[in-house]
Amino acid sequence: MSPSVRPFAALNSPSEAPSVDEAPILHIDLDAFFASVEILDDPSLAGRPVAVGGGGDRGVVASASYEARRFGVRSAMPSVVARRLCPDLIMLPGRFDRYEAYSREFHRVVQDLTPDFEPLGLDEVFADLRSLRRLQVRPVAASVALRERITNELGLQCGVGLGRNKLFAKLASKRSKPLVVDGQLVAGPGVVWVSPALEARWLEELPVRALWGVGPATAAKLEKLGLNWVRDLARVDEATLAGHVGSAMAATLVAYSHGEDRREVVVDRRAKSLGHDQTFARSLQGLGEVVEAARSHAAVVARALRGHDRVARTISVVVRFDDLTSVSRSQTLSFGVDDEVAIAAIAEALLGSIEIHHAVRLLGIHASSFLERSQNQMQLTFGLDPASLDPREHAVLVSHDRQISHEALRDAVDEVRQRFGRAAVGTAGELRESGLDIETQRGRHAFGPETGHGGS
DNA sequence: TCTGGGGTCCTAGGACCC
DNA sequence: TCTGGGGTCCTAGGACCC
Numbered sequence: 001m002s003p004s005v006r007p008f009a010a011l012n013s014p015s016e017a018p019s020v021d022e023a024p025i026l027h028i029d030l031d032a033f034f035a036s037v038e039i040l041d042d043p044s045l046a047g048r049p050v051a052v053g054g055g056g057d058r059g060v061v062a063s064a065s066y067e068a069r070r071f072g073v074r075s076a077m078p079s080v081v082a083r084r085l086c087p088d089l090i091m092l093p094g095r096f097d098r099y100e101a102y103s104r105e106f107h108r109v110v111q112d113l114t115p116d117f118e119p120l121g122l123d124e125v126f127a128d129l130r131s132l133r134r135l136q137v138r139p140v141a142a143s144v145a146l147r148e149r150i151t152n153e154l155g156l157q158c159g160v161g162l163g164r165n166k167l168f169a170k171l172a173s174k175r176s177k178p179l180v181v182d183g184q185l186v187a188g189p190g191v192v193w194v195s196p197a198l199e200a201r202w203l204e205e206l207p208v209r210a211l212w213g214v215g216p217a218t219a220a221k222l223e224k225l226g227l228n229w230v231r232d233l234a235r236v237d238e239a240t241l242a243g244h245v246g247s248a249m250a251a252t253l254v255a256y257s258h259g260e261d262r263r264e265v266v267v268d269r270r271a272k273s274l275g276h277d278q279t280f281a282r283s284l285q286g287l288g289e290v291v292e293a294a295r296s297h298a299a300v301v302a303r304a305l306r307g308h309d310r311v312a313r314t315i316s317v318v319v320r321f322d323d324l325t326s327v328s329r330s331q332t333l334s335f336g337v338d339d340e341v342a343i344a345a346i347a348e349a350l351l352g353s354i355e356i357h358h359a360v361r362l363l364g365i366h367a368s369s370f371l372e373r374s375q376n377q378m379q380l381t382f383g384l385d386p387a388s389l390d391p392r393e394h395a396v397l398v399s400h401d402r403q404i405s406h407e408a409l410r411d412a413v414d415e416v417r418q419r420f421g422r423a424a425v426g427t428a429g430e431l432r433e434s435g436l437d438i439e440t441q442r443g444r445h446a447f448g449p450e451t452g453h454g455g456s
Numbered sequence: 457t458c459t460g461g462g463g464t465c466c467t468a469g470g471a472c473c474c
Numbered sequence: 475t476c477t478g479g480g481g482t483c484c485t486a487g488g489a490c491c492c
């Protein structure tokens with residue numbers, strides 16, 4: 001059931017146009033973004049069912065054109081299913097450099113309206129309009145102009161939502177979009193404002209699943225409690241709810257059910273982690289193949305870290321088996337790394353502690369606990385008496401070389417192995433037998449269990 | 457129909473410090 | 475002999491978002 005609230009229908013009525021204080025938060029969402037970029041770059045695709053995503057047996061749809069959606073194709077749907085629903089579906093692998101380029105242009109247009117905006121992924125933005133109060137900016141007029149510029153300058157369609165907070169702005173932008181009804185495409189209103197007077201009516205008709213943060217698992221828990229609608233949440237005891245969904249989620253849900261959302265528009269959100277995951281078309285068999293894959297993963301992560309001018313103190317690995325169970329391991333170092341040999345060494349030691357009992361369909365390596373690269377050495381020395389440090393770690397500090405010392409890294413790898421006991425060491429031995437020792441990669445680093453620094 | 461890859465945040469338990 | 479409470483950091487796993 002959908003809320004019986006008209007979209008903002010009076011764009012030409014100044015008396016109904018909200019002020020910045022009535023509609024301070026704006027949310028824009030580009031329509032079918034990846035698929036639309038593909039169609040712009042290849043106009044022969046226009047009017048045809050196009051999806052971007054993984055094409056193989058294990059792929060999913062990342063973005064689907066409205067023509068594809070008429071057949072029921074949706075984001076996150078397995079590609080196998082999508083092709084079944086739409087045999088003529090044109091499945092494209094995705095060109096993220098292009099999407100990033102369009103995304104930058106998108107942000108440039110938003111920037112012209114206000115610098116107070118927060119991107120979410122490549123195709124969405126929240127903006128806080130309050131700094132425009134004194135410029136007499138009217139949110140609806142600004143939204144209409146924004147849509148026009150995005151259409152004219154980028155060739156992309158989008159929907160805009162306006163509301164008192166992020167919760168309502170996002171609900172509104174969703175309502176602004178085109179809709180597929182009985183296989184037919186119905187145009188959306190383009191700009192929707194949830195006026196404060198109508199907030200309660202919007203919430204009244206909304207299923208819990210429509211709220212930010214409520215996915216399949218939480219929705220199932222709520223359903224068991226008889227909580228299917230947002231209005232049900234408004235009457236629930238928060239402490240009781242917390243017993244089922246955790247205290248943070250309970251507080252958030254109860255607040256949302258009353259139309260309250262304290263989330264700010266955060267302008268300079270900096271990444272807190274960065275990683276690379278890959279699902280293999282053919283699952284990997286045994287530790288040797290997994291370790292080999294980890295090398296190239298480490299190189300990807302290292303490049304990304306350097307691209308962001310960061311070093312990471314924490315390296316994590318995640319392995320997903322064919323039975324879809326996952327295991328992760330992580331290690332936090334006393335220093336940051338951004339070097340593929342170092343990341344590979346830590347990752348391999350962590351992988352050595354995982355029992356590879358099934359074929360491996362996914363491997364991920366992630367980096368977090370960032371330091372500014374320029375701070376790495378200083379961070380270590382600040383407040384520390386070098387005399388209290390392990391002499392080998394001290395060697396890192398006194399070296400002004402950006403590269404973490406051989407010895408410090410070897411100690412870190414040893415620490416991983418100590419944490420996980422003999423099994424990890426034994427597994428590392430297997431690595432050597434499989435000829436995958438890390439010293440093969442660069443020649444001067446060797447982190448075998450007992451070899452010390454070998455190398456050529 | 458059977459689940460990607462980029463991320464964020466939360467939780468619970470344990471270690472450690474004061 | 476048996477036992478505090480708060481705070482921080484780390485780890486593993488889970489859920490969610492685009």
